[in-house]
Amino acid sequence: MNHEEEYEALFDRLESCRQQGAPPSSDEPELHDLLMISQALDQLGEEPVEMPRAYEFRQTLMRRVRRRPVLRSFSAGLVLAATILAGLLFLREPPGQPSREIVIQPEMINQVIEKQARTDMVDYLENTELLLVSIRDFDFKCSDDSLDMAMEKKLAQGLLMQQKMFHHSLTDPRYFQARELFDQLERILVDVNNLDPCSDQMEIEFLNKHINSKRILSKLRVIAQEIQYS
Amino acid sequence: MRRNNAALDGETDEGLMNMVAKDRLDAYEVLVKRHQNRVYRLAGRMLASEEDAWDVSQEVFIKVFNARHSYVENAKFTTWLYRIANNAVIDRIRQIKRHAKVVSMDDMLTEVKAEPNSAHRHLELSQVTDQMSAALSKLSERQRSMVLLKYYEGCSIQEIAEVFDCAAGTVKATLFQALRGLRGHLARGGVLSAEVGS
Incomplete structure (x- = not known):
């Protein structure tokens, strides 16, 4: 029986005692304490917590929700107007100077930005893959039940920062599939970043199980290749 | 309307x-x-x-x-x-x-107050409230979220499993581990007199 199965069985036993109101025997002091703790948590949970300014909360929310379509069309109009104005200013020749051909095209700037975003994305995916593999093949232990995750935490923090470099490009419809993966990776990185430097082995096993069940590593490799050759 | x-x-x-x-x-x-x-x-x-x-x-x-x-x-x-x-x-x-x-x-949890309950002979709630908040803050975010959903929000194991997109067995194991963690922290804080060896 592995740790998870053992804990699961003990939790079932605890729940059964809780439901029947029958305390465990005195030769099970741990279960006895855990039963009391769970009862105490139940009691603490019953304490009412009222939201302050509940009516204002609803009113603010409804205003925000109703305003959204208007805001969207306003923003779209603003963007369009700014683009036209920028275009006019860009194409206008300065007075009193000999006429010159404008050679910088906005498409070229976009291409450079896109290329940089692609390079950043591939770099990020490669580094994330290395991190996930290192978590899968963990071998540095703090103690019998805990693993040294200090380096992984640091890497995850760096990757979360790195993601900000190209986050704006993910709104491009071409990256529709990649966006989903990037969201999943962000959550995993947040989890890794929030781990204790000496983390419980079960926490890491849980994380690995999640990574395996979502086939994150395979998806990551496929998406990295797609972005690289797009 | x-x-x-x-x-x-x-x-x-x-x-x-x-x-x-x-x-x-x-x-x-x-x-x-x-x-x-x-x-x-x-x-x-x-x-x-x-x-x-x-x-x-x-x-x-x-x-x-x-x-x-x-x-x-x-x-x-x-x-x-x-x-x-x-x-x-x-x-x-x-x-x-x-x-x-x-x-x-430690600062990220609000204090949850509760009235003492006579049912808890060994673990008086008034004693426990502050210690419990501190002990909860020592748990990992996942463990703490699961404990809050189970005991404070009254969610079933299956509901928590769906929230976290994991198996019910994993939720139970994590909750057990969280309770064990709380026991350890409460014992260290002097609320529980039991010896915590595991």
């Missing part, structure tokens, strides 16, 4: 959400009214600041509205809501940490 809302009061959460998915704002308002306290309570127990909890609750309901078209018809609404709320709270904790406003997780 008020009359319409009264008619919607008898609707199930799922029925209301199906209407919201069809852009019914009146149904959305009823849903918000019904669940705003629940979301605030969860956020308030994870975050130290009342204002942060209020703001996060707003974000949660905005996300619910924005994601209304991706809601799977008749899927259990509270599970979906808890998933959104849990993610939003964790995102906010990360944001706070980044801005270094709050560094210690």
